[in-house]
Amino acid sequence: MLHNSLTKSYKKVRDTHITLAHGSGGKAMRDLIDNIFVNTFDNPILSQLEDQASLDLASLMQQGNRLALTTDSYVVDPLFFPGGDIGKLAINGTVNDLAVSGAKPLYLTCSVILEEGLSIEILQQVVTSMKIAANQAGVEIVTGDTKVVHRGAADKLFINTSGIGVIPSKFKISAYNIQPGDVVIINGHLGNHGAAILIARGELALDTNIESDCQPLNDLVATILNVCPQVHAMRDVTRGGLATVLNEFSLSSHVGIRLFEKSIPVREEVQGVCELLGLDPLYLANEGKLVIVVAKENAEKVLSAMKSHPMGYDACILGEVIDSPVGIVLLKTIFGTERIVDMLVGEQLPRIC
Amino acid sequence: MKYINEFRNPQKAEALLLEIKKLSQSLEKPIKIMEVCGGHTHSIFKYGIEELLPTNIELIHGPGCPVCIMPKGRLDDAISISQNPDVILTTFGDTMRVPGSKLSLLQAKAQGADIRMVYSPLDSLQIAKENPQKEVVFFGIGFETTAPSTAFTILQAAEENITNFSMFCNHVLVIPALAALLENPDLQLDGFIGPGHVSMVIGTELYQFISQDYHKPIVIAGFEPLDILQSIWMLLHQLLENRCQVENQYSRLVQPYGNKIALEAMNKVFEVREIFEWRGLGEIPNSGLKIKSIYSQFDAEVKFTIPNAKVLDHKACQCGEILKGVLKPWQCKVFGTACTPETPIGTCMVSSEGACAAYYKYGRFTQVFQNKSINQRVVIKNQ
Numbered sequence: 001m002l003h004n005s006l007t008k009s010y011k012k013v014r015d016t017h018i019t020l021a022h023g024s025g026g027k028a029m030r031d032l033i034d035n036i037f038v039n040t041f042d043n044p045i046l047s048q049l050e051d052q053a054s055l056d057l058a059s060l061m062q063q064g065n066r067l068a069l070t071t072d073s074y075v076v077d078p079l080f081f082p083g084g085d086i087g088k089l090a091i092n093g094t095v096n097d098l099a100v101s102g103a104k105p106l107y108l109t110c111s112v113i114l115e116e117g118l119s120i121e122i123l124q125q126v127v128t129s130m131k132i133a134a135n136q137a138g139v140e141i142v143t144g145d146t147k148v149v150h151r152g153a154a155d156k157l158f159i160n161t162s163g164i165g166v167i168p169s170k171f172k173i174s175a176y177n178i179q180p181g182d183v184v185i186i187n188g189h190l191g192n193h194g195a196a197i198l199i200a201r202g203e204l205a206l207d208t209n210i211e212s213d214c215q216p217l218n219d220l221v222a223t224i225l226n227v228c229p230q231v232h233a234m235r236d237v238t239r240g241g242l243a244t245v246l247n248e249f250s251l252s253s254h255v256g257i258r259l260f261e262k263s264i265p266v267r268e269e270v271q272g273v274c275e276l277l278g279l280d281p282l283y284l285a286n287e288g289k290l291v292i293v294v295a296k297e298n299a300e301k302v303l304s305a306m307k308s309h310p311m312g313y314d315a316c317i318l319g320e321v322i323d324s325p326v327g328i329v330l331l332k333t334i335f336g337t338e339r340i341v342d343m344l345v346g347e348q349l350p351r352i353c
Numbered sequence: 354m355k356y357i358n359e360f361r362n363p364q365k366a367e368a369l370l371l372e373i374k375k376l377s378q379s380l381e382k383p384i385k386i387m388e389v390c391g392g393h394t395h396s397i398f399k400y401g402i403e404e405l406l407p408t409n410i411e412l413i414h415g416p417g418c419p420v421c422i423m424p425k426g427r428l429d430d431a432i433s434i435s436q437n438p439d440v441i442l443t444t445f446g447d448t449m450r451v452p453g454s455k456l457s458l459l460q461a462k463a464q465g466a467d468i469r470m471v472y473s474p475l476d477s478l479q480i481a482k483e484n485p486q487k488e489v490v491f492f493g494i495g496f497e498t499t500a501p502s503t504a505f506t507i508l509q510a511a512e513e514n515i516t517n518f519s520m521f522c523n524h525v526l527v528i529p530a531l532a533a534l535l536e537n538p539d540l541q542l543d544g545f546i547g548p549g550h551v552s553m554v555i556g557t558e559l560y561q562f563i564s565q566d567y568h569k570p571i572v573i574a575g576f577e578p579l580d581i582l583q584s585i586w587m588l589l590h591q592l593l594e595n596r597c598q599v600e601n602q603y604s605r606l607v608q609p610y611g612n613k614i615a616l617e618a619m620n621k622v623f624e625v626r627e628i629f630e631w632r633g634l635g636e637i638p639n640s641g642l643k644i645k646s647i648y649s650q651f652d653a654e655v656k657f658t659i660p661n662a663k664v665l666d667h668k669a670c671q672c673g674e675i676l677k678g679v680l681k682p683w684q685c686k687v688f689g690t691a692c693t694p695e696t697p698i699g700t701c702m703v704s705s706e707g708a709c710a711a712y713y714k715y716g717r718f719t720q721v722f723q724n725k726s727i728n729q730r731v732v733i734k735n736q
Contacts, residue, residue: 204472268354275357277472278395278705334363335578337401339715345694346450346459 018118023148037144040127045142053142055107064166068103070094071162079126079156081200083211087129089287090159092216095137096236098163099218100290102171102225105137110144111160116151126157137216170229177232178253183299184319187220187290187312188265190242194284195270210269215288220311224292227305233293240344241283245291246329247343257329259319259341282341283348293321360577369582374407376589383409385541386588387678389531390548391418391706392576398715400578410585413678414708416530417548419495420447421700421707422631425664427523428453431492433660434521434653435466441484442468443477444492451703454664474506481518490653491520498550500524500642501615504622507651521653522644525629527551528559529640535567539679544588546581547573549603556611557601564597575603622648632666632700633673672699675708682709689713
């Protein structure tokens with residue numbers, strides 16, 4: 001429900017497209033914020049329309065002993081793609097960054113930069129999608145900001161979301177905690193998001209049914225931590241793919257990691273796109289993948305808990321932690337040979353032949 | 354995945370390796386086989402094939418990466434074209450990071466040039482249609498593999514009368530490069546794994562001089578691990594039976610006389626340059642393609658003033674020796690220290706098909722770091 005005093009003041013936005021007036025600080029902006037954001041996000045903290053959200057400390061402190069704070073900006077092109085859109089991504093990305101610390105994600109901010117000329121209908125679709133994603137993840141969007149820039153100064157719509165969550169005292173999850181002998185677990189197929197975006201850009205003129213894996217991981221994380229509070233390290237696998245996360249893990253914890261090529265789950269359609277373009281699915285982006293490092297004795301219970309969850313149905317063990325070479329990720333190929341899986345220097349570029 | 358998984362079957366690979374090992378025991382001396390094509394180099398490293406082979410079979414990584422052999426001067430020329438405010442330069446993805454003498458295309462783009470990555474040269478025509486006030490220049494590189502598609506693009510541009518499209522042609526030919534390599538006295542090779550994609554276009558007959566004049570066996574090979582292993586097995590048979598023949602392992606795609614339609618398109622549009630500079634290998638006669646004068650309206654070298662400056666390679670860079678197979682990447686003075694994928698000095702370190710980048714990316718631990726520590730790399734290099 002909106003705050004009573006506000007329901008009187010806002011008028012319907014009659015413009016069909018964003019103009020500079022919507023960022024001016026005047027009535028047009030107020031109408032846009034009320035109509036689109038406050039009305040859609042619909043929660044009592046935001047509806048106060050203060051310059052900040054006031055959160056009750058006592059209730060936060062009951063849930064844990066540390067606050068998790070994260071921020072991320074979303075600039076994906078195209079705004080809508082199979083399996084998601086920039087709004088869903090902006091919620092799930094930030095929720096996932098919080099969740100992998102063991103935190104229960106609670107409150108998010110929403111800052112948008114709008115390009116003059118953006119269709120208000122598109123903005124409404126994105127904001128609605130944010131609301132649906134926030135509901136699914138169980139978080140509230142409690143404060144925000146709107147800026148409008150001249151046509152050409154931004155690409156349609158950029159979103160920044162920051163989020164806070166509370167970490168229960170029993171969880172000590174960190175990239176620095178990994179031990180030789182640990183096993184590496186993933187919750188499903190790699191590269192769906194990266195491949196879906198490549199296809200959605202339309203430059204390849206390929207027709208596939210690949211969908212982004214964009215999803216909130218907090219419930220899956222809670223399920224895992226419920227059976228195994230002693231998870232050593234956990235990350236959501238996003239830009240740079242699994243290879244990048246594991247390289248960071250190996251550097252932080254001064255260990256080596258060995259992946260088993262035969263265990264790496266990649267959908268055939270995604271593999272096909274990679275074959276065609278000379279890309280490696282280990283470096284493709286994901287938006288709903290979780291990599292977990294646990295002690296070997298905990299692996300089976302974590303795995304079975306994950307498999308019982310819809311977002312971890314395809315979970316599997318795909319690697320092990322070794323004491324050397326330190327700071328290096330190795331891949332045991334299907335032929336039994338070993339090679340390095342290095343960090344990418346820049347963006348993966350398609351090979352020409 | 355059909356036509357892929359079958360050629361990555363570990364059990365079949367094991368059986369082939371067993372045969373290779375048996376045959377290798379009959380070799381009188383260790384042998385060196387060059388895989389010409391960068392695509393093969395990439396597969397060999399990706400699957401760790403070198404590690405599987407008996408120690409008396411050595412693979413030498415040849416000059417068949419079109420990105421690696423592009424001289425700095427030609428990149429500078431492409432960058433110079435792109436810096437014209439009325440130009441949109443289009444190119445394949447992996448040319449973006451190749452360093453010219455001052456900038457790469459990626460850096461030129463950041464400095465304001467309109468440079469766009471395309472997946473097919475035909476995409477450039479679409480961009481040209483969408484931007485009639487701009488000149489769209491396709492920076493065409495590659496062997497006979499990519500040359501037909503650029504030839505078709507020019508033919509289509511002519512048919513549709515697209516006047517704001519041209520191409521900066523840097524296509525190269527594999528046969529003259531192989532001939533130049535075989536003339537090199539430093540080179541001690543026992544056989545070749547021939548390029549599969551190029552041969553799909555040019556066929557197998559053009560390689561006969563390698564067996565007839567230079568008495569080396571060559572097997573045209575596909576790019577999957579089993580293709581490569583089978584071609585090594587075929588080469589071993591030839592060597593042990595004292596045969597020097599052109600054989601075709603990649604018969605599922607390669608025909609003796611190639612692809613007629615592709616060759617016709619190339620012949621219509623291109624003619625051979627008298628001389629073309631190859632990075633690391635120097636000038637090789639008749640080794641490049643240029644656009645025929647009847648299509649000069651699509652030739653960026655006619656439309657634009659090109660600096661055409663020769664740029665010497667960095668003194669410390671030994672890409673030339675590596676491309677000829679005389680040195681292994683880690684034997685280069687700057688490998689892994691001054692020259693890394695982040696700061697490539699030579700082009701072999703740029704493309705993932707370059708031998709140095711492949712060793713650095715996939716193999717620097719297994720090949721160089723016997724002591725199992727990243728920090729000991731410098732120590733090993735200094736020894």
